[in-house]
Amino acid sequence: MQPSLEPDQQLLLSTTAKFLDEFAPPAEVRRLRDHDAGFEPDYWRRGAELGWTSLLVSEDAGGGSVSDNGLVDLALIAHEFGTHAAPGPLLPTSIVAGAVSRHDPGHELVGALLCGDAVASWAFTEPVPNDALGTVTVQARVDGGDIVLRGTKRPVESAVQASHILVVAATGSGLTQVLVPTDAVGIERRSMKTVDLTRRFASVTFDDVRVPVTAVIGEVGGAAPAVEEQLQQALAILAAESVGAMQHAFDMTIEWAFNRYSFGRSLASYQALKHRFADMKTWLEASHAIADSAAQAVGAKSPDAAKLASAALAYIGHYGSELLQDCVQLHGGIGVTFEHDLHLMLRRHTLDRTLYGTPAEHRRRVAGIDQKGRNAA
């Protein structure tokens, strides 16, 4: 998170932080472990009232942000989701609301997402052996006035709770995005297991699912630029949430180091441990910096957006895990218990580093963007 915020951003952040302190404390997160949806509908509606779902939607479509860069504002919310390991489908709902509203500002789903009555999901990634980031094998075929989808997407967040899924599919050599109601005939949603306590994922199979072509968002076969933009937005949200998780785990571990004594002195007094905290602090600040740069660049559609977004995931994915696991290590035995809160943050970060490309995939994406630039030059 940026070291200094505009007053309106500060307000957005503090209302969300207060709300999550009250309605998503660790005990509530633990309780939701056995909840089907992983969040209560009323909680989500109230969060939507705070602006959670409106930040990537333009004002004429009923949305709005507090600064001129809605993604930067959304990153503040995502950061708080990370510090609390908070429940709720923030990422997919934001991405779909943004994408659908850019296509059709008057679309009725947008209104339902904005007020929190509905949730939606974005289905981009696919199961093994097609799980490399960007691989799309689900087919979208035009058949008269219909478009027909075939194939499997996974993991699709909150797919069982969603009223609609925005599916990325291949049409010839191009991409098509289709907004499919989840009650369409031929959809099968199978719940998956996950490391996170409150996020829910499903494997969604489309067995010749037929919807009218009006369900296509954008152009048939022409969705690649929109998909790339949505992916970058997703990366910026994941980066911010991951840094929030790192920040909270780090703060908890600092407090522990001051209060925990061994051999008659605090852990914080041992140079061997102080140096590890210095390393962690450096990774943490670097992670904040690259997450902020990514949100700024993606939101402003600057030319380096793709590179910064992938750099953020590559760095935060790798060093975030180092930091969180070292926090576990420095807690000793209590660090690996369910009772302690540390694992809530460890879980959230661990999940986020897998959802839209691993650190290694993002390193290669950064190198590949370079290569493309050189070949073009």
Added chain:
Amino acid sequence: MSENALEDVESFRARAKEFIHANLRPSVGPSFGMRDVGSMEVELALVEHDRALQRALYEAGLAGVCVPKEYGGQGLTPAHQRALNDAISGFEYPGRFQAPTFSPCMAVLLDFGTEEQKQAHIPAMLRGEELWMQFLSEPSGGSDVAGALTNAVRDGDEWVMNGSKIWTTGAWWSDWALCLARTNWDVEKHRGLTVFIFPIHQAGIEIRRIEMLNGSKEFCEEFITDLRIPDSDRVGDVDEGWTVGTRWMMHERTLMNSSYVTMPAGRSEGGGRIGDALAIAAAAGKQDDPVVQDLLGELEVLELVSNALQRRLGDGMRAGTMSPQASAIGRLFHGSAGVRSGSILFEIVGAAGGAWEDEDGELAERGVDFLMRQIGSIGGGTTEIARNVISERVLGMPRERAVDKGIAFRDVPRGPSSQHSEA
């Protein structure tokens, strides 16, 4: 434009670009860090070229962007300096002047120098006439900077200095020194120091060049014997050298985003080796090897993160939301990223890292570069010291037990190897 109105950033940028494209050469190939350049003549020619470049920038109104006009600078803002860094990216620039001449040395003079000292030296630095060195480290120790043993004794309007300084890079071709010395042995360590400036080439200073493990002889040691320094060349108050020293160290750690330093954008060391890596990968025919792709991506990620971090720290410290001690975070990142980058380059080089021929081009000498991997984690204060600063000053953790507190410096234990010239 009125006298007082600042030139706007975009017209400054345009002016800088026009000058740079018309007058400077593209930067040649990858940077080789501290490689041995071969001979004294070659090194001296490179130094002269840097002086000429600095002079040319000065005459074009592009030197000392953030230095007040009364000292020969442009009186502009950090945003202008960043615009210059962007504009000069990919071109030659007077690298030897940036550190330590402009920062920390000039920065310290701006903070603590007398009006006469500033007038005498800052314009001369900006014109390319004075290259400065930091005389901090001593044979007895560099991390414990305040433990300096080099001794200065007052003699009327002069001081007489004895002792030795070490690890100065390029002292043999530099002009002036900023030097921390002990002026009082009967008080605590930090309370008996004073800062002086003096010309390096004069009777009383003998310079010995030290061969580094890669053959470079840029490292120097200076033996100081009965050197006479006028009191007007003292910086800050007598025995208040640590007040100066604290700011000095801060400038040293914030080098990477100092607004006094011109550094082509995308070349902040530590991650800025992507050009080297690409050249090596091409020479090795390994551009498309997936492992090499992964390493190239990692290098670039480190560079992008480094730039973002230095900007964040700079903004935070300027806005006062982060303490100046947060500069140690940038220092540690720079050191650690430099270490990782060095390993990545060496990995891409492959077998030619151990044995090579001159015909190997970009692959040649890389093994020797790897032997020097740690210099970025030692020079400018070690990464261990940065970790101490972060944990103790930024995170507020308990200080290490100090055996040099509350006693006169002359009674502080010194290792068996530390000979000193105590008065």
